[in-house]
Amino acid sequence: ILPAAPSRSAAKPVRAKAVHAPEGADPGVVAWVASVANLLEPRDIVWCDGSAEELQRVTDVMLEAGTIVPVPARPGSYLARSHPGDVARMEDRTFICAEDADDAGPTNNWRDPQSMRQVLGGLFDGAMAGRTMYVIPFSMGPVGGPISKLGIELTDSPYVVASMHFMTRVGTAALEAMHGTDDWVPAVHSVGAPLAEGEQDVAWPCNPTRYISHFPETREIWSFGSAYGGNALLAKKCFALRIASVQARDEGWLAEHMLLLRMKHEDGRQLHLAGAFPSACGKTNLAMLQPTIPGWTVETLGDDIVWMRPGPDGRLWAINPENGFFGVAPGTSEKTNATAMAMMDHDTIFTNVALTADGDVWWEGMTKETPEGLIDWQGRPYDPANGPAAHPNARFTVRAEQAPSIAPDWDAPTGVPLDAIIFGGRRPSQVPLVMQARDWEHGVYVGATVSSQQTAAAEGPVGEIRRDPFAMLPFCGYNMGDYFTHWIDMGHRLGRGAPKIFSVNWFRRDDEGGFLWPGFGENARVLEWIAGRVAGTASGVDTAIGVMPADDALNLDGLDIDPAVMEELFEIDAKAWLTELVDVEAFFGQFGRALPTGLVRQLNHVRWRLEHM
Ligand code: SAT
Numbered sequence: 324i325l326p327a328a329p330s331r332s333a334a335k336p337v338r339a340k341a342v343h344a345p346e347g348a349d350p351g352v353v354a355w356v357a358s359v360a361n362l363l364e365p366r367d368i369v370w371c372d373g374s375a376e377e378l379q380r381v382t383d384v385m386l387e388a389g390t391i392v393p394v395p396a397r398p399g400s401y402l403a404r405s406h407p408g409d410v411a412r413m414e415d416r417t418f419i420c421a422e423d424a425d426d427a428g429p430t431n432n433w434r435d436p437q438s439m440r441q442v443l444g445g446l447f448d449g450a451m452a453g454r455t456m457y458v459i460p461f462s463m464g465p466v467g468g469p470i471s472k473l474g475i476e477l478t479d480s481p482y483v484v485a486s487m488h489f490m491t492r493v494g495t496a497a498l499e500a501m502h503g504t505d506d507w508v509p510a511v512h513s514v515g516a517p518l519a520e521g522e523q524d525v526a527w528p529c530n531p532t533r534y535i536s537h538f539p540e541t542r543e544i545w546s547f548g549s550a551y552g553g554n555a556l557l558a559k560k561c562f563a564l565r566i567a568s569v570q571a572r573d574e575g576w577l578a579e580h581m582l583l584l585r586m587k588h589e590d591g592r593q594l595h596l597a598g599a600f601p602s603a604c605g606k607t608n609l610a611m612l613q614p615t616i617p618g619w620t621v622e623t624l625g626d627d628i629v630w631m632r633p634g635p636d637g638r639l640w641a642i643n644p645e646n647g648f649f650g651v652a653p654g655t656s657e658k659t660n661a662t663a664m665a666m667m668d669h670d671t672i673f674t675n676v677a678l679t680a681d682g683d684v685w686w687e688g689m690t691k692e693t694p695e696g697l698i699d700w701q702g703r704p705y706d707p708a709n710g711p712a713a714h715p716n717a718r719f720t721v722r723a724e725q726a727p728s729i730a731p732d733w734d735a736p737t738g739v740p741l742d743a744i745i746f747g748g749r750r751p752s753q754v755p756l757v758m759q760a761r762d763w764e765h766g767v768y769v770g771a772t773v774s775s776q777q778t779a780a781a782e783g784p785v786g787e788i789r790r791d792p793f794a795m796l797p798f799c800g801y802n803m804g805d806y807f808t809h810w811i812d813m814g815h816r817l818g819r820g821a822p823k824i825f826s827v828n829w830f831r832r833d834d835e836g837g838f839l840w841p842g843f844g845e846n847a848r849v850l851e852w853i854a855g856r857v858a859g860t861a862s863g864v865d866t867a868i869g870v871m872p873a874d875d876a877l878n879l880d881g882l883d884i885d886p887a888v889m890e891e892l893f894e895i896d897a898k899a900w901l902t903e904l905v906d907v908e909a910f911f912g913q914f915g916r917a918l919p920t921g922l923v924r925q926l927n928h929v930r931w932r933l934e935h936m
């Protein structure tokens with residue numbers, strides 16, 4: 324069985340020496356590390372300090388093991404090739420182990436915590452034999468900030484250590500902040516591949532048996548078998564979304580799967596906007612958007628996760644708790660995201676991309692022409708018969724500070740006051756380019772009914788449309804019905820200080836399958852209308868499904884687009900919507916008594932309006 328969750332501040336120091344703890348580490352931390360080490364039996368223990376020397380040391384370990392190879396064209400950059408069976412999040416191996424199944428809700432895989440502790444206890448027993456256990460103290464958000472939180476990840480993967488260096492604030496300051504508090508999240512990760520005496524290691528150790536397990540009551544994370552992305556960088560989806568969403572419910576704030584940006588105009592207008600989109604739907608591109616309309620610039624604050632709290636002024640204040648970007652490489656190019664291309668020209672970890680003959684990286688969509696002499700993501704000479712050169716979920720990992728568009732105050736501890744929230748997904752038909760929710764409760768309905776074509780970010784059938792409320796379906800750590808209620812309550816609490824809520828869809832297609840809207844930099848036109856709605860200067864028309872831009876309210880200056888196409892982008896097909904409402908109702912039905920009546924009211928209201936169009 325697993326060792327108990329840390330009491331987080333044990334009375335007397337426990338074997339600090341035996342686990343090589345730094346001088347003065349909190350006794351609760353030391354006792355917990357010792358109890359885990361006792362079960363996992365690592366060869367040695369290294370406490371991470373977050374220094375450049377430490378990053379160099381784990382880099383050398385990975386080079387030696389063949390986990391990474393240098394990317395000579397980009398200084399300080401490396402390519403990791405994962406095991407071909409370890410390439411994405413695994414939602415069917417992700418578990419919420421709440422005491423009561425109802426607290427996990429119908430959309431999560433629930434397991435009884437006691438029996439899960441038993442199963443994991445067996446798997447983790449001796450799991451780190453022959454390997455180093457790294458102790459990674461980290462802070463999500465600036466250390467000590469009013470919205471920030473602390474955690475410790477124990478891992479036997481140097482790739483995870485290096486990635487955590489980029490993605491979180493690792494080191495001594497975080498460890499020191501854990502003194503005398505039990506408000507930190509314990510997270511244990513093992514690739515699940517113990518080494519026998521003298522056994523040769525492989526480049527990407529992992530185990531086909533996988534468990535990504537969360538214990539919401541004790542705030543613990545235990546992850547076994549995978550070394551990829553959200554399965555292994557436990558600060559990201561496991562902590563900052565699944566566990567943090569539970570903390571947010573209990574403490575009165577929000578932990579969301581959102582990007583965060585500031586759009587500002589030379590004349591002083593500005594907009595702080597957070598946006599929820601499912602994985603691999605363009606959050607990173609939108610966060611780094613280069614507006615095509617004059618006068619505007621976008622400053623990036625975050626591209627994946629936002630934590631928000633009501634401030635003393637009654638507004639919602641938002642931070643990006645991460646320290647870097649873990650972005651999807653395929654499709655990223657000078658045309659789609661020049662900012663991302665610039666930020667990756669040095670000190671970047673690439674995973675599962677292709678390598679060119681002249682020592683650079685490449686992926687589908689980077690250039691029109693496929694270069695000669697590519698090595699594919701599995702290290703073989705590229706042959707289209709084997710599939711794409713880069714895996715569709717290939718990633719880049721870089722520090723936030725490397726983005727030329729990063730806001731100068733991006734790591735301000737108090738964050739920014741939010742003006743607007745947008746919800747979006749990949750919808751080839753039906754959902755309009757943009758619309759505004761009539762009020763907060765309608766906005767929660769809009770968030771709760773987000774749906775999107777599935778992407779390669781998770782294992783599963785790519786292209787199928789699934790409901791993904793708030794883009795949180797794989798990331799909400801508790802009953803999603805209760806989560807909807809928490810959102811509605813937040814609106815009551817914020818009142819007039821609440822951000823305005825919108826829905827967007829960049830992905831509507833014509834009959835031939837081509838995109839109707841040019842997207843990317845042109846999306847600034849949509850954000851400008853949103854800014855105008857917030858300021859009360861842009862006009863809108865109330866329709867059955869929400870408020871859409873009035874004629875001429877959307878700035879189309881200099882854009883060569885057929886008026887008929889614009890019409891199609893905003894067309895409401897009442898019949899198709901009414902059919903969709905049947906699906907929404909069935910989706911809502913699974914929450915039973917946990918579904919807030921406000922959502923039923925909104926559903927009925929939208930249906931009535933569609934029937935009377
Ligand atoms: O692997 S991650 O979960 O971090 C990426 C994603 O799905 O957004």
Ligand code: MN
Pocket residue numbers: 580601602603627
């Ligand atoms: Mn994401």
